Amino acid sequence: MMSRPDSTRNPNSRPPEWAGEGKGISSGVMPGVQGGHDGLPGARLQHKRRRHPGFTEQQMLEGVRKCDRTILGKVISLVESNADHHMDLAQNLLRELLPETGEALRIGITGVPGAGKSTFIDAFGSMLTAKGYKVAVLAVDPSSTMTKGSILGDKTRMEKLSRDPHAFIRPSPSGGTLGGVSRKTRETMLICEAAGFDVILIETVGVGQSEAAVRSMTDFFMLLTLTGAGDDLQGIKRGVMENADAIVVNKADGDNLIKAERLASELTHALHYLKSPTLGWKPGSFLVSSLLKSGLDDLWQVLLKFKEVTAENGECEKRRSEQTIEWMMGMVLEQVQQRFLSQPEVREALPDLKTSVAAGKVPATTAARELLQTADKLFSQANNQPKGSK
Ligand SMILES: Nc1nc2c(ncn2[C@@H]2O[C@H](COP(=O)(O)OP(=O)(O)OP(=O)(O)O)[C@@H](O)[C@H]2O)c(=O)[nH]1
């Protein structure tokens, strides 16, 4: 075996995060003799040891519980890693910590670029820490794979919060599919809850499927919007409005105030005709200025009311259970689909079948059944294999 099952215990032999399980790498440092080449305590090795401290599972659990930031960062890195042995360790930790999760209010925030999400989170989060709450800011942004960095959860626009000892900001995990990024953010949220954070703010940019992903991992989903820039009532996607527990009109300040008030009343009217995403809750629209920090406390009172209502009528618990089951099934189905489509027999048959179906030579149902019969054969072969073989 080239890689160690629990390499966190030996910092000198840890492969880089990108190295997958079982893929040996040539750049690993062998444990070798104590100290440097000359057998004396090596300065370089000691330096490395300080920078990459290894922790036992127990130390990691205790560190998370005490909200030790170094350990919190380390455990989240394990959650975000694609290496199998990191994932195994992260899952062990999550299993232990699960009973200590679930206490936070989970808030999703979406809005078009420039709506003021980061500025809002900075102001809103700082107000909450001043009230004595611990606030974690996470993000879901699959596009950060392309940009190599995270445009969301960026600390530059969250200047105040990023220096706040009662806040924790973790940018979107980069790399992978939306499913992968979402899993990592969900698990990071659980780790943050075990670390005692009271409010989790999850930011996402208002495009594509990432909004639905954030809706499916939060209690309260908030659309942040603004006037002008084509983002008035017509510009807001109906689907997003239907999913929102509140619409917050930001930048209600200066010359913009009158327009913002008009938009807010139009939104209230429009929301009246939409079905609420949460039983027992009537979504409304609210005015804030993240710049002047106005309207933020009123909004927090709305959120507290939401928490109270959904705790009383059982919606919060019900939503969370449904979300977790849906998440689990989503992961299973994604894997089944991936495994099915990557089977050589399926890959071989698929192009011709597609051509025939497109040309109207084979009925779609016949083609689907043919492919599925291939899968049935594969599954029955797998079932007939002796136990322990792969
Ligand atoms: N006047 C005014 N400007 C604001 C307010 N909130 C944010 N802005 C400004 O709007 C611009 C965009 O704000 P951001 O917080 O970066 O917006 P964002 O939604 O995070 O943008 P992306 O990260 O690109 O998706 C910045 O120049 C902010 O200073 C506000 O309440 N009032």
Ligand SMILES: [Mg+2]
């Ligand atoms: Mg931003």
